Amino acid sequence: MQKNIIGIYTDENLVAPAIEKLESEGVKVTDVYTPFPVFEIIHALKLKSRFPYFAFGFGLTGFLLTFWFLYWSFVQSYPLNIGGKPSFTLSFVIILFVMVINITVISSLIAFFVREKKGPGAKAKEVAEGVNDDKFVLLIENAKLDQEKTAKVSEILKASGAIDVIEKEVEA
């Protein structure tokens, strides 16, 4: 039998110690739902993101694409003679600069929403009430725990300051 165990807190400072305690007992905390980002919780869950590296990649792609386009259209496809000045000029820098930002912004946004599966019409995961208001909700999902261990987890949550602990049985 698998179980979802939910601990509800009203103080964000109590959550990180609870996570550490649970992890030391060998219980994996799936996620914590909070009304605002809490650095200590991110740290306690040992979460890491490769997002900045991806953004750098997007920027690089944007740079190469824009440069290729400028060079092809303005130097190769139809070189205009503007006062005898060279077609391939340093002033490409400005369009390059702006377009790198443009492309990186758009791709980062798309990457974020695709990775998080968020968008118009996406259903929010309902863990407990008040997550977007004033509750900090610790979730242990699909835990395979025996009776004794479940009681222990509940006790840890309550001892750490949770105002409520909910246990739900889920079908495997």
Add this chain to the structure above:
Amino acid sequence: MYDAKVRGILIEGNKNYHQISDEVSTPVESKPPKWWYVAMGIATIMLLAGVWAGYVTISQGIGTWGLNNSVAWGWGIINFVWWIGIGHAGTAFSIFLLILRQKWRTSINRAAEAMTVFAVLAAGLFPMIHMGRIWFAFYIMPYPNTRGPLWVNFNSPLFWDVVAISTYLMASATFWYVGMIPDFATIRDRAKKTGNKIREAIYGALAFGWDGSTKTWLRFEHLAMILGGLTAPLVISVHSIVAMDFATSVMPGWHTTIFPPYFVIGAIFSGFAMVLTLMIIIRKFYHFEEYVTRGHLDAIGRILTFISLIMGTAYLTEIFIAWYSGSEYEFFTFFKNRITGDYYWAFYAMFISNAVVPQLFWFKKVRQNITVVFIMSIIINIGMWFERYVIVVTSLSKDYLPSAWADYSPTIVEIMLYIGTLGLFIMGVLAFFKYIPMFAASEIKGILKPTTIKEEQKN
């Protein structure tokens, strides 16, 4: 570490998280006050006047404006630059303070970003209408076409402008929207609780299925920093490029290297003044005194003092260089057509409003008097309009060839176009008051505890 004892409490009234959700969501969930309808009515009339003027301009042509061969740019470009300038502060404010990790931004960023989006929209209308044949507007897009293919001139500041401003609009609008998602989720959840199905559906769609997961928050924070970090240089580049529209032409008074930084500073100056105007209105009419504290207004006042000093320095530098360069045309423009001459009134309106009046912010008494601060923010906005007027009209009306000198005054069509964009801006801001949470509630919750004095510290 933020020391609330030294730097003041950011959110007054000893609030808890639920109270913040409550108070920020209330204007969205309740009927707007009476004055809101009155203001919306006036804004609609203003917008209709602008629509009429736009119709006249497009159906009859630019000949309905007061332009002539010498003064070929008039109110159109003045208002364009003015709006772009105002549109600068929102993002400048929000992003520079985000990167510098200034916690007091949280009370102001949402409104500042909203203002940016509407101001840039208003600005964007001017080049479109100014084209005369607006149905050919798509010619500016670089796409493979049957006219050569004839590509746009990638070395022209006017084309840079198109790229920079549309990128800026896109980046600031998305930055604004992404920041709103968690607050939309709050409203969605509250609507569900009270059983308001329509509101739940609308804000549910807007909230993109936000659930407050820490994994999402981590990427969200990264996304905010990436967007912020990228848009910050864009703030500088957009107005530098607008300045190059002028600086790369060989007009006396325009052809100077000081123009890009001078324009950027001017833009941030006018935008901050507009943020100040807006925050005082929100504070007063929606009773958000505990969110926008005197401390916040004081901080903006201090920044304005500093920027005003830079403005004054820029004005004096321009005048000094006009003399020191030995160029008789430059000398004429600055000394015979700005400081003295036909347009002296515009020059002094600019100089006094931007470089002299804001110096009153040195006095704490002035910074603490909200009425005076409000009036000063309006004066700065007017002064910045005159700055663009001085730049555009004085240089063009009397250039190298005295036989080509001409006067310029706007026609009713140009004036109505300007009023129309003001109407558009006011409408946008009013809609923002009603339909969008005016404060970034999730961010305010995040800074609440570190910026309040704890019980044990009080003694």
